[in-house]
Amino acid sequence: MILQHIAxxxxxxxxxxxxxxxxxxxxxxxxxxxxxxxxxxxWGAYSALVFVxxxxxxxxxxxxxxGPFSFGPGLLLAMLCACxxxxxxxxxxxxFVFARLSRAAGHMxxxxxxxxxxxxxxxxxxxxxxxxxxxxSRELQFAILLPGNxxxxxxxxxxxGLTVVVVIALHLFMxxxxxxxxxxxxxxxxxxARASGVNVDRIITWVWVIGxxxxxxxxxxxxxxxxxxxxxxxxxxxxLFAAAILGGTGSLYGAVLGGLIVGLSENLSVMIIPTTYKxxxxxxxxxxxxxxxxEGIFGERST
Amino acid sequence: xxGLVSYIVFFLILSLIFGVAVLGLNLQWGFTGxxxxxxxxFTAIGAYTMAILTGxxxxxxxxxxxxxxxxxxxxxxxxxGIGAVIVGLATLKLRHEYLAVATFGIAVTIQLVCLNxxxxxxxxxxxxxxxxxxxxxxxxxxxxxxLYLLVxxxxxxxxxxxxxxxxxxxxxxxxxxxxxxxxxAASLGKSPERVRLEAFVLGCMIMGLSGALYVSFIxxxxxWDFLPILTFQIWTMLIVGGSANNRGxxxxxxxxxxxxxxxxxxxxxxxxxxxxxxxxxxQAVLIGLILVAMLLIRPRGLIGEELHVSRHARS
Numbered sequence: 001m002i003l004q005h006i007a008x009x010x011x012x013x014x015x016x017x018x019x020x021x022x023x024x025x026x027x028x029x030x031x032x033x034x035x036x037x038x039x040x041x042x043w044g045a046y047s048a049l050v051f052v053x054x055x056x057x058x059x060x061x062x063x064x065x066x067g068p069f070s071f072g073p074g075l076l077l078a079m080l081c082a083c084x085x086x087x088x089x090x091x092x093x094x095x096f097v098f099a100r101l102s103r104a105a106g107h108m109x110x111x112x113x114x115x116x117x118x119x120x121x122x123x124x125x126x127x128x129x130x131x132x133x134x135x136x137s138r139e140l141q142f143a144i145l146l147p148g149n150x151x152x153x154x155x156x157x158x159x160x161g162l163t164v165v166v167v168i169a170l171h172l173f174m175x176x177x178x179x180x181x182x183x184x185x186x187x188x189x190x191x192x193a194r195a196s197g198v199n200v201d202r203i204i205t206w207v208w209v210i211g212x213x214x215x216x217x218x219x220x221x222x223x224x225x226x227x228x229x230x231x232x233x234x235x236x237x238x239x240l241f242a243a244a245i246l247g248g249t250g251s252l253y254g255a256v257l258g259g260l261i262v263g264l265s266e267n268l269s270v271m272i273i274p275t276t277y278k279x280x281x282x283x284x285x286x287x288x289x290x291x292x293x294x295e296g297i298f299g300e301r302s303t
Numbered sequence: 304x305x306g307l308v309s310y311i312v313f314f315l316i317l318s319l320i321f322g323v324a325v326l327g328l329n330l331q332w333g334f335t336g337x338x339x340x341x342x343x344x345f346t347a348i349g350a351y352t353m354a355i356l357t358g359x360x361x362x363x364x365x366x367x368x369x370x371x372x373x374x375x376x377x378x379x380x381x382x383x384g385i386g387a388v389i390v391g392l393a394t395l396k397l398r399h400e401y402l403a404v405a406t407f408g409i410a411v412t413i414q415l416v417c418l419n420x421x422x423x424x425x426x427x428x429x430x431x432x433x434x435x436x437x438x439x440x441x442x443x444x445x446x447x448x449x450l451y452l453l454v455x456x457x458x459x460x461x462x463x464x465x466x467x468x469x470x471x472x473x474x475x476x477x478x479x480x481x482x483x484x485x486x487x488a489a490s491l492g493k494s495p496e497r498v499r500l501e502a503f504v505l506g507c508m509i510m511g512l513s514g515a516l517y518v519s520f521i522x523x524x525x526x527w528d529f530l531p532i533l534t535f536q537i538w539t540m541l542i543v544g545g546s547a548n549n550r551g552x553x554x555x556x557x558x559x560x561x562x563x564x565x566x567x568x569x570x571x572x573x574x575x576x577x578x579x580x581x582x583x584x585x586q587a588v589l590i591g592l593i594l595v596a597m598l599l600i601r602p603r604g605l606i607g608e609e610l611h612v613s614r615h616a617r618s
Contacts, residue, residue: 033400035407097595101602108338111400112542113598115340115535119591126584238411241404276419283408290397290405 003148005267011156011225013263014163018218019236020243020255021170022211028187028250029207030098032110037215038240039121040086042233044216045223046129047085051078052136068154070139071224079220083213090212091205093117118234125230134228159221166217167256170210174252179206187250235279239266242282246289261285309445312452314564319455320516322556325540326462326549327509333546333608334470335502336482337395340403342510342537344410347417347529348386349379349511354430354524355423364430365423372436376458376515383511386413387504395499410534417526429525433518451520458516459553462509466549469505478502532587536563539594545604554605562593 023037055062055074062074097117101109143151174180179202185193186203194200215233222232243262247254262282269281324346331337339345355366357375370378394405417424424430437450469475477498480488485495518524536559544555566589570582597604 027400033403035403097599100599108399109598109602111338111403112538113595115538116591116594116598119532119535119587120595123584123587123591127581127588130581131584238404238408241408245401245404274419277415280408280412280415283405283412286405286408287393290401291393 002268002271003150005271006264007146007150007152009264009267010260011152011159011263012267013260014160015218015222015225015259016236016239016243016262017256017259018163018166018214018221019233019240020247020259021214021252022207023240024244024247024249024251024255024258025183025187025207025211027244029183029190030102030110030204032098032102032107032114033241035111035114035237036093036118036121037114037211038233038237039118040090040212040215040233041219041222041236042125042230043089043121043219044082044086044212045219045228045232046125048075048078048082048216048220048223049129049134049136049228051081051085054078065137065139068141068144069158070137070141070155075136075220075224079217082220083216086216086219087209087212089121090208094204094208122230122234129228129230131230134223136224136228153225155225159225162217162221166214167252170214170252179203183207238279238282238286239263242285242289245286305445309448312445312448314560316448316452316455316520317517318557318560319452319459319553320513320520321537321540321560322459322553323462323513323516324510324537325544325552325556326459326466327506327513328537328541329506329546329549329552330466330470330478330502330509331506332541333548333552334475334478334482335499335506337499337503337506338399338403339406339503339506340534340538341390341406341408341410341413343529343531343533344406344413345383345386345507345510346514346517346533347410347413347526348383349514350518350524350529351417351424351430351514352379352382352511353515353518354433357519358430358433361430364421364425366430369434372434372519375519376512379511379515380508383514384504384508386511387507388500390507391500391503395496395503407531407534410529410531414526414529414531417529424526425524427526429523429527431523433522433524435519435522455516455520458512462512463549463553466509470549474498474501535594536590539590539597542594542602542604543597545607547608548604548606551604551606558605559590559593563590 019038019041022040023034026032026034026037052075055077062072062077065072097113098110101113141153141155143153144157145151174184182193182198183203183206185196185198186200190200193203219232239262243258244255245258246261247256247258262285265285266278266281269278324342328339328342331339353375356368356370356378357372358367359369360367390406390409394402397405418427420426435447435451437447437454441447441450470478477488477493480491480493481495481498488495488498517528540555540559541552542555543559544553545551563586566586567582570585571579574582574585
C-alpha cells in the first residue's frame with residue numbers, strides 16, 4: 001500500500017515539477033509571485049484538445065495509438081503545438097500586462113494583476129470549453145503490475161519518462177547554451193548581467209517561453225492521466241508554490257525536487273490524515289519551509 | 304417602484320457588508336503594506352462564529368447558543384482576531400509575496416475545515432436558520448431589509464469613524480512608517496513586528512465582522528460562500544476605490560458590487576438560456592478585466608491616498 005502511495009506521489013510530483021520550473025524562474029528572474037502561472041497548465045491542456053481534434057481530422061496515421069498507450073502521434077504533435085500556443089499566451093500577457101506594470105509600479109502591483117489574469121484565464125476556459133470534465137481519449141488501458149503490488153498505467157510511465165527527458169533537456173540548455181548561462185546570470189543579478197552585455201529583455205522572453213512550455217506539457221500530462229477540467233491549474237496553485245519555494249526560487253533541480261517532495265507528501269499524507277484535508281498539505285509545507293529555511297533547499301541565503 | 308426600492312436596499316446591504324471587509328483589508332494593505340491574500344478565510348471565521356453563537360440548537364452539531372445579535376458580532380470579531388494572532392505569529396516574518404502565498408494557503412485550509420469538520424460547521428450543507436434581528440422588529444421583507452440596512456449603516460459608520468481616527472493617530476502614522484521603511488521605523492525605536500501584528504489582527508477582526516453581518520442577513524452559512532474568488536473580489540474593490548483611503552475602500556465596494564450585480568442582471572436577460580450556466584464565468588472575467596485595466600490605467604485607484612506633508616517639514 002505504501003509503495004502505491006509512493007508511486008502515485010512521484011507521478012503527481014512530476015506534473016507539479018513541470019509547472020513549478022516556470023513559476024520558480026518567474027519568481028526569481030521577474031521577481032514576482034505569479035498567481036496566474038498555474039492557469040497556463042489549464043490553457044496548455046485545453047489548447048492541446050483543439051490540436052488533437054485538428055490532427056485526428058486527417059485520420060489514419062494520427063488516429064492510431066502507439067503500443068500500450070492511450071494516445072498516438074496526434075496527441076504528441078498536439079502537445080508540441082500546445083507548448084507554442086501557451087508560450088504565445090504567456091508572451092502576450094507579459095507584453096500587455098506584466099511588462100507595462102513592472103515599469104510603472106512596484107512588484108506587488110504585478111501580483112495583483114496576476115490575480116486578475118488568473119480569474120480571466122480560468123473563466124475564459126469555462127466560457128470556451130464548458131465546465132464538464134473532458135478526456136483526450138476513451139481508450140481503455142491495462143495497468144502494469146510492478147513488484148510490490150504497485151499498479152501503474154502505461155500513460156503514467158510515459159508521463160514520468162517525458163518529465164525526465166524535459167528536465168535533462170533543460171539541464172543541458174541551462175549549462176551548455178549561451179542563452180541558458182545568461183539566464184542564470186540574470187537570476188543572480190539583472191544589473192550585473194546587463195553590464196556584461198546580456199540582453200535582459202531577450203532572456204525574459206526565454207523565461208516565459210520555457211515556463212509556459214513546461215506548464216503546457218504538465219497540463220497535457222495531467223489531462224492524459226487524470227482529466228481536463230477548468231480548475232485543473234487552479235487546484236495546483238499551492239502545490240506549485242510549495243515546490244518552487246521548497247526548492248529555492250530560480251533553481252531547476254530545486255523545482256524538480258520540490259515537486260517530488262510535494263507529490264510524495266500529498267500522497268503519503270492520506271495515511272495519517274483524512275483524504276479531504278489533502279489539499280492543505282502543500283500549504284503546511286510552505287509554512288514549514290518559510291519558517292525554517294526561507295531561501296529553500298537549493299536557494300542561497302540573501303544577505 | 305416598490306420592487307426597485309427593495310432591490311436598491313438589498314444591493315446597498317450587500318455592498319456595505321463587502322465594504323466592511325474592504326475597510327479591514329485597507330488597514331492591512333493600504334496603511335500597513337501587509338499582503339493578505341486570505342481575506343475569504345477570515346470572513347469565514349466570523350461568519351461561522353456568528354452562526355454558532357446566534358443560531359438555533361441542532362442535533363449532532365456544536366453550538367446553537369441562540370445568543371443575541373450583538374454578542375454574535377463581538378464573538379465573530381474575537382474569533383477572527385484569535386485566528387489572526389495565530390496566523391500572524393506564524394507568517395508576519397515573511398515579506399510581501401511570501402506572505403501572499405502563505406495567507407492564500409490559510410484561506411484554502413480554512414475553507415477545507417468549513418467543508419469537512421461537520422460537527423462544528425455542518426459540512427457541505429452549512430448551517431441554516433440564523434436569525435436576522437430585524438425580523439423581530441419589522442413586518443414584511445421590505446421593512447425588515449430597510450431596518451437591517453440601518454443596522455449595517457450604523458456598523459459601517461462606526462467602523463469607518465474608528466478607522467479614520469486610528470489612522471490619523473500616532474499609531475496610524477507608525478503603520479505608514481512601517482509600510483514605507485521598516486528599518487527607519489525600527490531605528491526610531493518602534494517595533495515593526497509588533498505594529499504589523501496589531502494591524503493584521505485588527506484588520507482580520509473587521510473582516511470577521513463583515514462575515515457575521517453577511518450570515519445574519521442571508522440566514523445561513525455555507526462553505527461555498529468563502530471560495531478564493533471572494534478574496535479576489537474584495538481586493539478588486541480596494542484597488543478600484545483606492546488603497547490607503549477609507550472613502551475609496553467603500554466607494555470601490557459599491558462600484559465593483561454594482562458592476563457584478565448589473566452584469567449578472569444583463570447576462571440573465573441577454574444571454575440565451577442554454578449557456579446561462581456560464582454567466583458566472585462572464586462575471587468573473589469582467590472582474591478580472593476591471594482589476595487589470597485599473598492597475599494599468601490608474602494604479603492608485605479612483606480616490607487614492609491623500610498625500611500629507613508633516614507640518615514640521617513645511618517651510
